[in-house]
Amino acid sequence: MLNTREKIINSSIELFSSKPFENVSIFEICKNANVSNGIIYKYFRNKEEIYKFLLSEIILRINSHLSKIEGENIEERLKDFVRKNLELTKKEFKLIKIYRHGQYKFLEYEKMIQKVYNKSLESVYRRKLKAIEKFYILSIIRHINIYYTTKDIDPDLDFLIKSLMYGFLYKSKKVNLELDKRIFYLRVPVNSSNIKYKILSAGTEILTSREYSSVKITDITKKAGISAGAFYIYFKNKESFLDSVILNIRKQVMFFLKDNFNPNYTALDNHILFLYLLFEYYKDSYFKYKLIREMELINNKIYEMFIDKDIEFYLETLDDIKHNLKDKELIAVMLLGISHYMGIEFFYTKQFKNRNTFLDEIRFFIQNGVEK
Template structure:
C-alpha cells in the first residue's frame, strides 16, 4: 500500500473500534506507521479524513447496487435486498463507521438514500413518494443492520411478501381517535434527588454534544456541586452514560407497555405507537440521537435495547397467527419505519405533514406497496 492507503486503512480500523470523538490524527499516524505531519499532506483534519471514509462506503454501495438482477419486480427487489446483505457483510467496518456518521454529517445520509432510491425506482419503474420510500427502504436498511448486529439471518422471501402485500387486516380510519386518546408516560416519583438531577442534566449534554466532548466538570457545574460528589454516584463517564440510556430505555419500553390497548387491531396499535414516538421525541430530539449513539459507546447496551423492544413488538403481533420468526420480521419492519421516521422528521427535516405520514403508513401496513398506483 502507498502512504495514503496506509493512513486510510489505519483510520478505518480505529474509527471501527473507537467512537469518532476519541480518535485522534496522532493515533491514526502511529497505527499507519507514518509521521504525524504526513497525514496533513492528504487530509487537513480528522473531519476531512472521516468524510473521506463516508465517501468510500457511499461509492461502494452505489457500485454494489449496479448488480441488481431478475425479471419481475419481486425478483429484482429480492436481489436488491441480497445485495444490501452482501455489502453489510463485506464492508462491515465501513458500514459501522457510516452509521456513526449518519447524523454528524447528514449530507452523506441524504446521498446514500438518493442512491438507494434511484435503484428502487428503477425496480418499480415509477417514482416513489416519501412515505413509500420510508416503508420500503426504512424496513430493508433497518432489518439488514438489526439482524447483522446479532449475527442472525432472515427470510428474504417473507420480507418481500410482507412489503408487497402488507401485514395487517385493516387500515386506521380515524386518526382523531388516536390524537384525542389518553397516552401515558411514566415519571420518576423521587426526581428531585441529586443522582436524578445529574442524570437529567447529563441526558441533555450527551444528546447535544459528542461523548468525547462532554466533561464531568461541565455536568457538575450545571448541577452546582463538586466533581467528588459526582463520583459518589458514578464510577466513570461511561457508567454515567449507561445509567442515562437505561433511564431512556425504560421510558420507551414503558411507553409501549403502558399504552398497549388490547381492543385495538394491529394497524391501529402500531399507528398509535408511531404517533407516541413522534410526541416523545418532539420534546427533545437529542434523546433519539443519544439512544442511537450508544451503539458506538457500549454495543451490549444497544443490543439489549434492540432485543427488548423487538420482543415487545412481537408480543403485540401474536393474534395474527404467524410464527415468531415471521413476526420478528414484521416487528423489524415496524421498527425500521419508526427509526427512519425519526431521521426524516428530526434530522433531515424532510417530513412535515405528520397526519399524511400516519395515514400513508396505515395504508401501507394493510395493503403493502404492490397495490399502490
C-alpha cells in the same frame, strides 16, 4: 503491500467503526497505521476530511453494488435488490457502522445515500416512486440489513418480499384512532432530594445543547451543585454516567409504549399508535433519539441489549397475527425499521412535515405494500 494512504484509511476504518468520531484522534490513527503523525497531512487536511472520505466511500460502494438490478418482474428485481443490500452490508459492515454514526453528524451524506438507494429502487419498479413508498421499503430493508448482519443470520427473503409487496399487518378495528384528541401519560422520575437524580437531571439538561464528547464531569457537577467526589460515589466515570442517562431514557420510552398499549387494538392499530407516541416523545428532544442511536459505538453491549428488548416487546404485541416465531421476529424488525427511520426523516432530514398524513400513508403501505 499497502501504501501509506491505504494504511491511514484502514486504520481510520478500524477506529471510527469502534468509537464515536469525537473519541478518535489523528495521533491514534497514525499510531494504529504505524506511520508518522506529520505524513497524514500529505493525504488529508484533518480528521473530519478522513471521516467524510469514508462516508463518500461507502456511498460509492453501495452505488456500484446496486447499479445493476436483475429480474424479469418486480418480485424478482426486488429480491435481487434486497439480496445485494444484505451482501454489501456483510462485506462492508465496518464502513456501514461508521456511516450509521455519521448520518446524524453530516446530514448531507444521508441525503446522498438516499439518492443512490432511490435510483436503484426505481430501477426495481421501473417508475418514479412517491417519497412515502420509498420510505416504506428502504426503512425496512436498511434496518433488516443491520439487524440480521449483526446477528449473523439470514432473513426469510420470500416472506420479506411478500411483505414489502403486499403488506404484513392487515386487521384494523379503527379507521381513525383520533390520536390528536387523546391525552397520553408519561412516567417521569422525580426526587429532588436524591443526589443521583440531581446528577442525571443536570447532565441530561446539558446534553440537550452540547455533544456528549464536549461535556466534562466538572460541567455536570457544577450544574448539579455537588462536588466531584459526590459524582464518583454514584458513577465510575463519564461513560457510566452516560449509560445511566440512556438507560433512563430507554425505560421512559418503553413505559410510555407499554402504558398506552391497548389490548383491544389490533397489532396494526397499536403500532400506528406507537409511531405517534415515539414522535411525541422525541419531537422536543432530538438529542435523546441521537444518544440512543449513538450507543452502538459508545457501548455496543448496551445497544445490542436495547435491540433485543425492542424485539422481545414487539413480539408480545403481535399475538393477533398468525405467523410462526421466525416470521413474527422479521415483522418486529420491519416495524422497528419504520420507527427508526421515521425519526431520521422527521427530526434530521425533515423530508416529511405532516405527522398525521405520514401515519395515514404508512398504515396503508403496512397493510397493502408496494406491489406495482
